[in-house]
Amino acid sequence: MASKRPIRVAIIGAGPIGLEAALRLRQWGAQVRVFEKGRIAEHVRQWGHVTMFSPFGMNSTSAGILAIREENCHHSFPEPQQCITGHEYVSCYLEPLARTHWLRDCIQTNTQVLRVGRSQFLKEDLPGGRQRGSACFRLLVxxxxxxxxxxxxxxxxxSGTYAQHRWLGEGGIPALGEMGAQGQIRYTLEDITGTRAEHYRGRTVMVVGSGYSAATAVCALAQLAEQEPATWTVWLTRRDGPPIRRFPHDPLVERDRLAQQANRLAARGEGNVEHVPQAHVQSVEFLGPDKGFRVRARVQGKTRTWEVERLVAHVGYSPDYELYRELQIHECYATLGPMRLSAALLQMGGDCLQAPTVGVDTLRNPEPNFFILGAKSYGRNSAFLLQTGFAQIEMVLSLLQQEGLVGQR
Ligand SMILES: Cc1cc2nc3c(=O)[nH]c(=O)nc-3n(C[C@H](O)[C@H](O)[C@H](O)COP(=O)(O)OP(=O)(O)OC[C@H]3O[C@@H](n4cnc5c(N)ncnc54)[C@H](O)[C@@H]3O)c2cc1C
Structure with missing residues (x-):
């Protein structure tokens, strides 16, 4: 590490944060490789039909905009206050960023990182020792x-968290039969009013969950019910009261609009939505392609059973920690995010806009020079905001500068 050659940085994932990190590190003279298991911004594409809740100005950086403009001075960006869809975000910002001269030669798509270890050291060697940093990382790709x-x-x-869904069952473990039925249950956001409308139109659909993904699905199903009244939604949530949390005077207008609309559907039973609070799923039985599912849940102490044609489980995502099992990472026992950051986030109180200002030390791990950034740094906490990730990148950059690992520009 003390040699004069540029440091070699491996970035796992070409999502918004991986791309931005690659840009900034290239600009500071590092030798960068980005490994992306799918396409550029694979996860954003998967929910690309969804309108983002933060405006474009919060989802982009001046460095990114400048880099794209350097390449094509006529490139047109959305207005900073505009809330665009995920697909628009990919086409107007992330793809053009990946095509800039800074990044186009350093990204390898369809390339998955399977494991990361240290040369010379096993996980148990030199616990917390800075000397581990003298050996390079080995990535199995x-x-x-x-x-x-x-x-x-x-x-x-x-690498984000979107590819690892959590389970439906009470206590967060799979419900009886859920593992077998997993392939038939939808855990990611489908385009219910668009490309997947035929799959949902006129069906009885169960949605489980009380986050913004569940709210998005329920509002889309209510919209389908307006066109086809045979569409019914049974919406199960764990807690009592309005399913979606709202924040007083929420400056994220799109987020509040979604929460309001979903809560209204739940409260009034409009849009053929039946809200079932305090529901804990016990079992899922897949009855066959044309028949759907039998779902059993404990609701306020009593057992209820439904037969539904579609089952949508928006119960959150979890980080893939297998990647760094051989490294010394101090994980939070509650969120599975890195410990120091998770502890700092306890002050946040659920609103992503209230992310505490943290120092770079919160991003450090016992493993030297291994950083978890972006959505994955929040572990199972879903309140991550892109602008927090952009700030994390700047903190890591300044740390690497202080340590003399990247040069002055
Ligand atoms: C529906 C939805 C809407 C959202 N809207 C907003 C919003 O409006 N504003 C906001 O600030 N945040 C929003 N978020 C939250 C968050 O900002 C996004 O999830 C964002 O995509 C996170 O960026 P990321 O780069 O950290 O991770 P991701 O976008 O998840 O990117 C991770 C990348 O890593 C790749 N990858 C994974 N594993 C591997 C591996 N082993 N090897 C190689 N590559 C791998 C994936 O294919 C993916 O491309 C939203 C999230 C969701 C789900």
Whole structure:
């Protein structure tokens, strides 16, 4: 690490945070490789039909805009206050960013990082010792049917959480039968009023969950019910009261609009929505492709059973910690995010806009030069905001500068 060659940074994931980190590190002279298991911004594409709740000005950076403008001075961006969809975000910002001269040669798509370890050291060697930083990282990477080892001095894990769903059952474990039925249950956001409308139109659909993803699905199903009154939604939530939390004088207008609309549907039973609070799913039985599911839940101490044609489980996501099992990462026992950051986030009280100002030390791990950034840094806490991730990148950059690992511009 003390040599004069540029440091080698491996970035896992070409989502908004991985791309931004790659740009900033390239600009500061690092040698960067980005490994992306799918396409550029794969996860954002998967929920691309959804309108983002934060405006474009909060989802982009001046460095990113400048880099794209350097490439094409006529490129047109949305207005900073505009709330665009995920697909628009990819096409107007993330794709053009990935095509800039800074990034186009350093991103490998369809390339998955399977594991990260240290050369010379096992997990249990030198607990918390800075000397571990003298050995490079070894990344086991899969491209097609080929596996290779890549080396790096610094690793940024920006792999998000969207690919690992949580389970429906009470207590967060799979409900009886859920593991077997998993392939038929929808855990990610489908385009219910668009490309997937035929799958949902005129059906009885159960939605489980009380976050913004569940709210998005329920509002879309109510919209379908306006066109086709045979569409019914049974909405199960764990807690009592309005399903979606609202924040007083919420400056994120799009977020509040969604919460209001979903809560109104739940309260008034409009849009053919039946809200069932205090419901804990016990079992899921897949009855066959044309028949749907039998779902049993405990509701206020009594057992209720439904037969539904579609089952949508928006019960959150969880980080993939297998990636860094061989490293010394201090995980939070509640959120599975890195411990120091998770502890700092306890002050946040659920609103992503209230993210505490943290120092770079909160991003450090016992493992030197391994950083978990972006949505994954929040673990199972879903209150991550892109602008927090952009700030994390600047903190890591300044740390690497202080340590003399990246040069002055
Ligand atoms: C529906 C929805 C709407 C949202 N709207 C907003 C919003 O309006 N404003 C806001 O600030 N935030 C929003 N968020 C929250 C958050 O900002 C996004 O989830 C954002 O995409 C997080 O960016 P990221 O780069 O950290 O992770 P991701 O976008 O999840 O990117 C991770 C990337 O890593 C890749 N990857 C994963 N594992 C591996 C591996 N092992 N090897 C190689 N590559 C891998 C994935 O394919 C993916 O491309 C939203 C989230 C969701 C789900």
């Amino acid at each position: 899969r491209q097609g049917d080929q596996e290779i080892i890549e080396e790096a001095d610094v690793v940024l894990d920006c």
